Each structure stands twice: as C-alpha cells, then as structure tokens.
Amino acid sequence: MRTILITGPGGCGRTTVAAATALDAARRGTRTLLLSADRTDTPGALLGAGTGARPAETAPCLTVRRPDAAAGFRDDLVAFQNRAAGALDLVGAARLDAEEVTPLPGAEELAVLRALRDAALSEAYDLLVVDLPPVPQALALLALPEELRRYLRRLLPPERQAARALRPVLGRLAGVPMPAEWLYETAARWDLELAATEAVVADRATSVWLVAEPGPAGADAVRTAVTGLALRALRPQALIANRVLPDTAHDAWLAGLAAQQRKTLEEWQGTYGAHTVHRVPHLGRDPRGADDLALLAGPAVNEAPPPVEWPVTDLLAEDGVLVWRIPLPGAIRDELDLVRRGDEIVVTTGPFRRIVPLPSALRRCTVAGAALREGELSIRFAPDPQLWPRRA
Numbered sequence: 001m002r003t004i005l006i007t008g009p010g011g012c013g014r015t016t017v018a019a020a021t022a023l024d025a026a027r028r029g030t031r032t033l034l035l036s037a038d039r040t041d042t043p044g045a046l047l048g049a050g051t052g053a054r055p056a057e058t059a060p061c062l063t064v065r066r067p068d069a070a071a072g073f074r075d076d077l078v079a080f081q082n083r084a085a086g087a088l089d090l091v092g093a094a095r096l097d098a099e100e101v102t103p104l105p106g107a108e109e110l111a112v113l114r115a116l117r118d119a120a121l122s123e124a125y126d127l128l129v130v131d132l133p134p135v136p137q138a139l140a141l142l143a144l145p146e147e148l149r150r151y152l153r154r155l156l157p158p159e160r161q162a163a164r165a166l167r168p169v170l171g172r173l174a175g176v177p178m179p180a181e182w183l184y185e186t187a188a189r190w191d192l193e194l195a196a197t198e199a200v201v202a203d204r205a206t207s208v209w210l211v212a213e214p215g216p217a218g219a220d221a222v223r224t225a226v227t228g229l230a231l232r233a234l235r236p237q238a239l240i241a242n243r244v245l246p247d248t249a250h251d252a253w254l255a256g257l258a259a260q261q262r263k264t265l266e267e268w269q270g271t272y273g274a275h276t277v278h279r280v281p282h283l284g285r286d287p288r289g290a291d292d293l294a295l296l297a298g299p300a301v302n303e304a305p306p307p308v309e310w311p312v313t314d315l316l317a318e319d320g321v322l323v324w325r326i327p328l329p330g331a332i333r334d335e336l337d338l339v340r341r342g343d344e345i346v347v348t349t350g351p352f353r354r355i356v357p358l359p360s361a362l363r364r365c366t367v368a369g370a371a372l373r374e375g376e377l378s379i380r381f382a383p384d385p386q387l388w389p390r391r392a
C-alpha cells in the first residue's frame with residue numbers, strides 16, 4: 001500500500017490538499033483512507049460530512065478517520081493496571097476507573113502513530129493519506145517511534161531478560177510478587193509496535209509531501225522543513241505550492257503578490273526541481289465540498305522517491321580515514337552541532353536533534369573532524385589502533 005504523509009507550516013492549507021488528494025484518488029477507483037490528526041475534524045467539514053474516530057465512508061472508495069486519543073489512552077491505562085495488579089496492591093495504590101481517565105500530553109501523538117501502523121497493515125485500502133500536524137509537531141511525531149525504542153532499550157535492555165527463570169524463585173524468597181516479568185513482556189510488545197510504526201515511515205512506499213504558500217515566509221518554512229526531514233533520512237517527494245494567484249491579476253495589489261509568488265516558485269524549481277513543485281490555484285474563496293476539492297488535488301500518486309542514504313566512504317588508502325556523508329540540505333553551519341556519545345552520535349541542526357547509532361565500522365574509530373559543504377555533512381573517522389583489527 002502507498003502512504004503519503006502531508007505536512008507544512010501552520011495555516012498553509014495542508015488539510016485541504018490532503019482531503020483533495022484523497023478524494024481525487026478515490027474518484028479514480030483507488031481504495032483510499034484519509035487519516036487526520038486534526039482534532040477539529042476539518043477534513044470531514046471540507047468533504048461535507050462529519051467524521052470521527054470510527055472510519056466513515058464519505059464518498060465511494062474514500063474513508064476518513066480521526067483517531068480517538070481519549071479512548072486509546074483509557075484502554076491502555078486500564079490494561080496496564082490489570083497487568084500491574086500485584087505491584088499496585090503491594091503498595092496500596094488505588095486504581096483509576098476508566099470513566100475518570102483523561103488523556104495526558106502525548107496521547108494524541110501515540111494514537112495517530114497507532115492508527116498509522118494499523119492502516120498500513122490493513123488490506124482494506126490501496127492508498128493511505130495522512131494529514132499530519134504542522135511541520136515542527138509532524139517531525140516530532142515521526143521521530144517518536146525511534147526515540148521511544150531507544151528509551152526502552154536503555155531502561156530495559158533485552159539482555160537483562162536472561163535471568164527470567166530466577167524471578168519466580170526470587171519472588172518466593174522475598175515473599176513479594178516480582179513485576180519484572182510483565183514489565184519486560186510489556187516493553188517487548190511496545191518495542192514491536194513501535195518498530196512496526198517506524199517501518200511504515202521508512203518504507204519505500206511512503207512519501208512526504210510539503211505544503212506551503214509561495215512567499216518569503218513559506219520559503220523559510222520549506223527550507224527548515226527540508227532540513228528537518230533530511231535529519232530523519234526523509235526527503236519530500238512533492239512540494240505543493242498552495243493558493244497560487246493567477247498571473248492575469250489586474251489589481252495592482254494582487255499583481256504585486258502574484259509577482260512575489262512567481263519569484264518564490266522559480267527559486268523552488270531551481271532548488272528542488274521543477275518536477276517536485278506542484279501548483280494548486282487560489283479559488284478566491286474558502287474551499288468547501290467535493291466540487292471545490294476537485295480543483296485542488298495534489299500531483300498524481302506515483303512511486304515514492306528512492307530512500308535517502310547516509311553512505312560511509314572508505315578513504316583509508318588515501319587519507320587514512322572513513323567519511324560518513326549525511327545529506328542535510330538547508331543546514332546552516334552556525335546552527336549545526338555534533339557530539340559523540342559512545343556508539344552514537346548526536347546531530348543537532350537548528351531546532352532539530354537526532355541521536356543516531358554509528359555504523360559498525362565507525363564504532364572502532366575516533367572522530368577526526370567534520371565539515372558542511374553544499375548541504376552535505378561529512379564526518380571524518382580515524383581508526384582507533386586499539387580497536388581496529390591489525391593486518392598480519
């Protein structure tokens with residue numbers, strides 16, 4: 001199944017583009033699911049029908065769904081209480097009733113990720129269109145599975161489960177229940193669920209579309225978004241220039257805005273490629289209903305672009321180093337920071353940060369320098385004589 005993740009700066013019309021793209025695909029006979037992270041239910045209003053947590057078919061071959069964070073959080077907490085009953089009774093904790101549970105911050109993000117995973121694994125659809133939050137929240141959402149898995153591995157290392165057979169004995173000797181068994185089982189289940197979600201985002205059948213209004217503010221937002229996506233090893237397949245004014249505007253004020261948009265569009269085509277930039281016209285009114293959306297669809301749903309690679313170049317014979325090349329288009333040298341922590345490297349560019357495991361060959365090396373040139377970060381690694389295998 002193809003998956004399209006759509007995001008952009010706040011107020012750019014990404015929800016409208018997502019709804020229009022989903023409706024266009026459905027009219028072509030593609031079984032389409034539009035998954036909305038918008039708590040205000042905007043896609044349903046655009047399509048002329050309300051939607052909710054349960055999938056609702058708003059047009060032939062088109063289903064719209066908005067995940068219910070409250071219900072998901074409530075079910076997870078009740079299940080956790082049941083699993084941890086022994087430990088909770090031991091400390092005299094009072095359990096929460098399902099009716100008094102309200103979702104905590106982060107519950108909505110987890111609900112969207114779970115819905116994304118479930119939809120991608122479903123055989124009921126051919127295309128999944130996801131209306132993500134604005135860029136900063138969307139990038140944090142896409143980073144969540146990887147970061148949560150890292151926390152789980154640090155807090156509950158899988159190798160610690162080797163002593164599982166001793167836990168019942170220790171429990172009898174201590175005279176108290178041992179919660180480690182269910183704790184590790186829960187962690188393992190969460191890790192599998194997060195890995196499945198992470199795989200959907202990294203899948204070659206998944207692509208990212210950026211929506212923005214052409215203009216100075218939109219250009220800055222796109223540049224920042226492209227850098228943030230690159231740090232997650234993602235690149236936008238399409239850049240949707242939304243609310244483009246006609247070139248034939250007679251009003252002097254509108255003509256000035258149209259000229260500004262043309263300048264930005266030319267810059268985008270030169271930077272990202274003319275085939276990447278897709279124009280969506282300004283209707284002169286707020287879009288409403290299927291007829292308006294038919295005029296605002298994104299580009300045809302084609303194959304996703306090839307994945308972004310972070311190759312390691314062997315320059316041992318020439319310079320005695322290995323070079324790890326990380327594409328970071330739009331990154332600014334003064335906003336870039338690198339820190340090595342054991343077998344990981346922390347990369348920070350502007351507001352975005354990622355902790356990346358080093359490739360196995362680089363773990364036996366020391367960092368010998370780094371440089372940012374033409375949107376590519378090159379990190380030089382020199383072999384550590386104490387760790388590098390010696391030649392006979």
